[in-house]
Amino acid sequence: MNVIPLTAFDLLLTSLAVIFLALLSLPLRLEMASQIVVAALRTTVQLLLIGFILKWLFTSAGPGWIAVLSIFMLLNAGCEVSRRQKRKFKGLWGFGIGTLSMFLTSFPMVIFTLTVVINNQPWYEPRYAIPLLGMLLGNTMNGVSLGFDRLLHNVWQQRQIIENRLMLGETWFEALTEIRRESIRSGLMPTINAMMAAGIVSLPGMMTGQILAGSPPLEAVKYQIMIMFLIGSGSGFGTIAAVSLGARRLFDSRQRLHLERLT
């Protein structure tokens, strides 16, 4: 059993739907027509590009190139995290903290899964490594950017409360208890919701893809369950790391709040 190949004409047909949406947005004054077109074009170009890269990686590239692509994906996720904040850290702190948190959580989890769970030879075989890392990074990135955004927004708004708590002799850690908790929760919600809805509301993309490509449904489902565990816990750990590091960066060694470190 094999997947029916799509032609360029098939893709053109489905793109008509996007073009129609862009046209519809004009009379609705959504002012998104160009964004929709740009997004569709970016999807096409970026995915074709990664398709070619993967094709080359699968056939001829060694572990060095797999590492390069992994770092490239990580750095892009880091940029995306800092781009999505309304309030940002000045300088490279937002990018640095986001990237570090995702690196510390996603990479060990992917390596563990490849070496212990899937136990492939060699363990870095790109057909498994790259999609796994991509799914984990994508979800962790969402969690980290949501958690970060909530943290910086709340600290900005609750400056007086935080400082009053410091004046009463609370540590910076105590003074941020509720804000930190709420930020981590908001970063975790999407993946928890995805796990809740999996199979009854939504059919996760990876599983659907495997089934389309001819895998037996139960094999696809087992992979999907593993992925859900990985992205659920991975994005949780990543969010906790990013919110904790970000919270620390807001205070100096004498536990004073420094909002001028944000823009």
Place this chain on the structure above:
Amino acid sequence: MPKLTVKGLIYHHFGPFDLIIEEGETVSLSGSSGAGKSLLLRALADIDPHDGEVLLNGESCQSWSAPEWRRRVALLPAESQWWHDTVGEHFQGSLAQEMLEVMGFDGNVMSWSITRLSSGEKQRLAILRLLQNKPKVLLLDEPTANLDPESSKRVENLFLNYQHKHGTAILWVTHDFEQGRRLGGRHYRIENGQLDLIASGDKP
């Protein structure tokens, strides 16, 4: 031994200031808005970065952790903040009935919701909350600005009683010259980055 010693304190672009407040002494401070009164208190409580030395009983601010310092050198901000739902959650353990009564509250106040408090009630509760830390130095930023005359007197008396019992050094920012006189002690005016003694008061 002096309680609070300030040597060459510089914060933002104010100072350098020197000031000594003895044990049990009240120093009042006035000045136009923007003259740096509140910022001075924030620097003393180590909420804002500053240069120069601040010492408590001869020991530098740096020799304590920041939270320990702020418990000893306690700042009462002009506007108090409340972050939990009820009054009681902002207090550690229970509060002596007598303290509540002095401030005109009954025992039920701890279960009150924050949303029903008036600004005067908030201020009086904020004072009780601060005194729970048993501070050695009090930095008060216009503590009676929102209060009616009767509550103002109550607050003044509460602070003076606390001071009498514990030998607290008090730096009291006030707009009200009469209040400065009532408090006794030295009165400083902060103007153009200068700290001027305008009344030497009666020695404690």
